[in-house]
Amino acid sequence: MTSFSSVPKNIEATLENSTVGMPRRNFLKSAGLLAVSFGAGIGSVQSAGAQTGATPQAAGPYIDPDFHQLDSWIVVHQDNTATFYVGKTDCGQGTGTSFRQLMADEMDIAFEKTTCIMGSTDNTVDQGGSGGSTAMERDAWPMRRAAAEARRVLLEMGAAQLGVPVDQLTVSDCVITVKGDPSKRVTYGQLIGGKRFNVTLTGANVNAATGIAKLKPVQDLKTVGQSPQRYDIPAKVDGSLKWAVDVKFPGMVHARNVKPPFAGAKLTGIDESSVSGMPGFVKVLSKGNYVAVVCEREEQAINASRKLKTTWEKPATAPFPASEDLFNYIRGAEPTSTTRPMIVGNPDEAFAGAPKLIEADYEIPFQGHTAISGAHATADPSNGQMTVYSNDMKSYGMRRGVAEFLGMPKEKVRVVWMEGPQGFGRTAADDAGCEAAWLAHELGRPVRIQWMRDEETAWDTKAPAFAVKMRGGLDANGNIVAYDYNARTVDYNHVGYNEPDTVLIAQLMGSRRANPDKGSSATPSEMYAIPNRRMATAVVRLPLIWETPLRTGNLRDPNGPQSTFASESFIDELAAAAKADAYEFRLKLLTAETKDDAAFRRARSIACLKAVAKAYGWDSRPSPNPRSTGNILTGRGIAYGFRGATVVAEIAEVEVNRQTGHVWAKRLVCAHDCGLVVNPSSLRHAVECGMLHSLSRAIHEEVRFDTEKVISVDWNSHPTLTHADTPASIEVVLVNGDPNPDRPDLPPYGAGEASCKPMLAAIANAIHDATGVRLRRLPFRDARVLAAINANRV
Amino acid sequence: MSNINLKVNGSTHTVDVDPSTPLLYILRNDLGLQGPRFGCGLGQCGACTVIVNGQAVRSCITPVSSVKSEVTTLEGIATRGRLHPLQQAWIDEQVPQCGFCQNGQIMTAKALLDKTPNPTDAQIREGMNRTLCRCMTYYRINAAIKRAVKTIAEARPGAEREVVA
Numbered sequence: 001m002t003s004f005s006s007v008p009k010n011i012e013a014t015l016e017n018s019t020v021g022m023p024r025r026n027f028l029k030s031a032g033l034l035a036v037s038f039g040a041g042i043g044s045v046q047s048a049g050a051q052t053g054a055t056p057q058a059a060g061p062y063i064d065p066d067f068h069q070l071d072s073w074i075v076v077h078q079d080n081t082a083t084f085y086v087g088k089t090d091c092g093q094g095t096g097t098s099f100r101q102l103m104a105d106e107m108d109i110a111f112e113k114t115t116c117i118m119g120s121t122d123n124t125v126d127q128g129g130s131g132g133s134t135a136m137e138r139d140a141w142p143m144r145r146a147a148a149e150a151r152r153v154l155l156e157m158g159a160a161q162l163g164v165p166v167d168q169l170t171v172s173d174c175v176i177t178v179k180g181d182p183s184k185r186v187t188y189g190q191l192i193g194g195k196r197f198n199v200t201l202t203g204a205n206v207n208a209a210t211g212i213a214k215l216k217p218v219q220d221l222k223t224v225g226q227s228p229q230r231y232d233i234p235a236k237v238d239g240s241l242k243w244a245v246d247v248k249f250p251g252m253v254h255a256r257n258v259k260p261p262f263a264g265a266k267l268t269g270i271d272e273s274s275v276s277g278m279p280g281f282v283k284v285l286s287k288g289n290y291v292a293v294v295c296e297r298e299e300q301a302i303n304a305s306r307k308l309k310t311t312w313e314k315p316a317t318a319p320f321p322a323s324e325d326l327f328n329y330i331r332g333a334e335p336t337s338t339t340r341p342m343i344v345g346n347p348d349e350a351f352a353g354a355p356k357l358i359e360a361d362y363e364i365p366f367q368g369h370t371a372i373s374g375a376h377a378t379a380d381p382s383n384g385q386m387t388v389y390s391n392d393m394k395s396y397g398m399r400r401g402v403a404e405f406l407g408m409p410k411e412k413v414r415v416v417w418m419e420g421p422q423g424f425g426r427t428a429a430d431d432a433g434c435e436a437a438w439l440a441h442e443l444g445r446p447v448r449i450q451w452m453r454d455e456e457t458a459w460d461t462k463a464p465a466f467a468v469k470m471r472g473g474l475d476a477n478g479n480i481v482a483y484d485y486n487a488r489t490v491d492y493n494h495v496g497y498n499e500p501d502t503v504l505i506a507q508l509m510g511s512r513r514a515n516p517d518k519g520s521s522a523t524p525s526e527m528y529a530i531p532n533r534r535m536a537t538a539v540v541r542l543p544l545i546w547e548t549p550l551r552t553g554n555l556r557d558p559n560g561p562q563s564t565f566a567s568e569s570f571i572d573e574l575a576a577a578a579k580a581d582a583y584e585f586r587l588k589l590l591t592a593e594t595k596d597d598a599a600f601r602r603a604r605s606i607a608c609l610k611a612v613a614k615a616y617g618w619d620s621r622p623s624p625n626p627r628s629t630g631n632i633l634t635g636r637g638i639a640y641g642f643r644g645a646t647v648v649a650e651i652a653e654v655e656v657n658r659q660t661g662h663v664w665a666k667r668l669v670c671a672h673d674c675g676l677v678v679n680p681s682s683l684r685h686a687v688e689c690g691m692l693h694s695l696s697r698a699i700h701e702e703v704r705f706d707t708e709k710v711i712s713v714d715w716n717s718h719p720t721l722t723h724a725d726t727p728a729s730i731e732v733v734l735v736n737g738d739p740n741p742d743r744p745d746l747p748p749y750g751a752g753e754a755s756c757k758p759m760l761a762a763i764a765n766a767i768h769d770a771t772g773v774r775l776r777r778l779p780f781r782d783a784r785v786l787a788a789i790n791a792n793r794v
Numbered sequence: 795m796s797n798i799n800l801k802v803n804g805s806t807h808t809v810d811v812d813p814s815t816p817l818l819y820i821l822r823n824d825l826g827l828q829g830p831r832f833g834c835g836l837g838q839c840g841a842c843t844v845i846v847n848g849q850a851v852r853s854c855i856t857p858v859s860s861v862k863s864e865v866t867t868l869e870g871i872a873t874r875g876r877l878h879p880l881q882q883a884w885i886d887e888q889v890p891q892c893g894f895c896q897n898g899q900i901m902t903a904k905a906l907l908d909k910t911p912n913p914t915d916a917q918i919r920e921g922m923n924r925t926l927c928r929c930m931t932y933y934r935i936n937a938a939i940k941r942a943v944k945t946i947a948e949a950r951p952g953a954e955r956e957v958v959a
Contacts, residue, residue: 092892092929229888236893237884237900238877239829239868246828279795279812299812299819302835372841372895372928373833421894422929453834681888685934689891692930715838715926723922726932728915 060412078193087127119417133750149211319544354473374451391420461553478578491519568761635770661786803870829868
């Protein structure tokens with residue numbers, strides 16, 4: 001039994017050496033710190049054993065670390081360093097560094113003396129990995145409480161050792177001294193280095209895990225609020241980091257998928273002889289409509305996957321309309337579900353009496369993750385177990401999904417999380433993980449799979465397309481008296497994370513859920529006080545819902561950018577119709593009524609709007625910009641919204657080339673309030689990049705398809721933001737808390753997504769300001785903008 | 795298959811592969827280098843960039859048999875244990891988000907600065923334009939390149955040296 005023998009060396013070192021003289025798993029196991037859980041794995045014989053009262057035996061070596069044990073979270077070493085084990089993954093926003101800051105401060109250990117291990121299912125407690133921008137908002141709390149508890153326990157040990165009560169001790173960077181007599185001292189390393197705390201935490205679930213120590217008040221935190229450099233960056237710039245794509249084993253083979261050439265196609269034949277003579281050929285593996293080619297070398301697998309002759313039968317009916325017909329299709333489709341409309345006041349009456357009515361239709365196409373590299377995973381089936389090396393942001397979910405997909409007890413399955421291309425939600429990494437595991441299981445050899453560019457761009461999960469009808473009524477003074485938001489979203493059979501029955505390989509093999517996920521839409525996230533308002537949403541479906549490249553899944557603030565594009569563009573249309581300044585118009589809507597201000601969200605909305613206008617130097621005037629003349633037309637646009645408790649207001653300044661239609665966002669300004677700021681540098685960067693992600697969605701990104709297949713399959717047919725598009729200036733104002741100065745303990749909220757939300761509308765509003773043309777269909781590529789300019793004789 | 799000699803980062807290697815194999819797979823899978831990475835396999839994104847003859851080359855579409863000069867990868871641009879000024883600037887500006895594309899960003903920037911030591915902003919945008927980042931770290935990349943330009947200029951012989959105690 002060589003449990004670690006096939007682990008890449010750097011991982012092995014991390015796991016083996018994390019505790020003096022003892023592998024991590026043995027360290028936890030020997031203290032009984034692994035929670036033995038039963039029943040989840042298919043064919044779990046232990047459940048029966050447990051029922052008959054026999055001594056429970058785990059079905060495999062990979063037992064969940066117990067979040068109730070302090071030792072599962074923190075190991076202190078003899079040299080006064082510490083390793084933190086957290087059940088999270090860092091998809092590039094620097095959350096690991098921030099966790100270290102928070103835990104180091106609570107524990108009174110220098111940040112530099114700590115390391116952080118993340119997201120390996122058998123070594124770190126299950127905090128779910130990443131998602132929903134919950135790293136600081138939710139998941140950092142049990143980490144902080146564990147660190148505070150470690151400090152408390154160490155102080156008690158120090159008191160016993162030094163023979164004085166705890167209240168006569170002081171601690172600084174792992175050194176406990178007696179107050180007034182610094183010669184009496186003992187270090188954390190001397191007290192517990194390499195040994196276990198054996199301290200039990202309480203709490204009904206991992207989020208509630210806690211000791212009895214109290215957290216420090218925010219004012220006493222030292223590195224929190226500072227910007228120590230991210231620990232992961234040096235190895236990413238000197239080439240030394242081993243990524244999930246770099247995992248290799250002796251005997252490992254390479255696989256490439258052969259995807260159906262048409263959506264919904266049925267595989268009718270494989271001519272293995274078309275590739276069996278190729279160098280390095282190992283095998284063609286197929287089940288249902290899933291096909292993969294396996295070769296000894298990577299380039300051989302790529303070549304063979306392209307040469308393999310397969311025949312397919314097209315579906316009897318077209319799987320979807322062509323992308324240029326999508327919005328008419330959506331408007332004409334029968335909804336699969338609707339929500340009960342949210343109604344304030346009496347909108348029908350208000351519309352009937354409003355002297356000025358405005359209507360507009362907004363159209364947001366499917367947009368993909370289109371990660372910089374194809375989805376990938378490496379799976380090792382050694383010893384009758386399954387280890388998957390993946391960058392999937394939800395490694396714990398992947399472990400459960402893989403175990404269930406293969407019918408293995410989950411104690412025999414682990415997922416080792418390693419760095420990879422960005423994870424902004426339900427990426428195709430989920431699919432690749434199950435594919436690698438299935439292929440390795442079938443072959444009995446370690447398998448590495450990676451999706452090619454066309455696969456990734458065509459077949460990754462998509463953010464839902466939206467068609468939104470907006471109506472507004474203004475009174476004679478330009479006040480909004482009636483408002484109607486009506487969204488239709490293509491999101492039926494929304495794909496969840498690592499679901500063994502909806503991952504693409506399962507679908508291709510014939511898995512069909514009896515009750516597909518009904519999907520969801522969204523209403524605007526703003527705090528405007530409008531006396532008569534109606535908001536309704538509906539979900540519609542495309543003809544093909546299984547085995548389709550147009551499968552929807554979460555992408556960074558899943559429905560937020562789409563709904564906010566419509567709502568914040570339309571507020572601008574109403575402001576322009578009222579001949580009002582766009583910023584002042586919004587401010588008036590926020591200050592109109594202040595009774596319903598849970599979490600100070602309205603007050604913080606006002607603060608963010610004011611902060612962004614001040615930073616930009618906003619001068620009051622209606623849109624469009626009367627001074628915008630010549631070939632380069634200049635305009636500004638403002639938009640705002642919130643994601644959870646995080647509020648964000650943004651201003652974009654654009655230049656529109658009247659001759660070419662090209663849009664350049666020259667300057668972006670953001671006011672961002674996510675409460676307590678842990679690492680300002682990391683936060684600013686995440687906010688900047690979030691804005692640019694939505695800028696890319698605003699001016700470039702669209703999944704295009706004919707009635708058979710996706711036809712945007714690479715960086716030419718699916719363009720993305722480039723260096724040339726980069727703004728000359730980006731400013732981020734960290735509002736950091738509500739306007740009430742008596743709230744220093746404002747908690748941290750999420751920051752990975754909020755800045756994406758308003759940018760699509762801010763760009764649209766700026767283009768309108770520059771040109772007088774209102775664009776309601778994304779993206780704003782040159783040809784579309786130019787056509788609109790010409791049609792409006794700008 | 796045939797034996798092909800390849801000089802990479804100062805060392806010579808012989809590999810027995812199909813001569814049409816793209817350089818990328820040799821670097822990654824035979825020589826164990828991790829800097830160059832597969833992004834698109836089409837020469838469109840730049841994640842696989844290496845430097846050959848002073849040119850930034852997309853190794854994913856470069857047959858190994860066509861490589862006649864020494865290949866430099868991300869692992870080979872540090873000198874005597876000191877990071878290249880671009881690598882240091884990448885740390886100082888905290889450029890990466892996920893970091894997957896940054897090999898291509900750094901190597902493309904190096905080839906640019908080797909030819910154009912003092913580029914204008916427009917030259918940086920043009921020179922870097924076909925090197926893609928899906929986390930959208932472009933703004934900090936631009937700042938890091940400008941920072942590295944200064945560092946390199948200051949270290950040049952004849953340039954006024956900072957006095958280090």
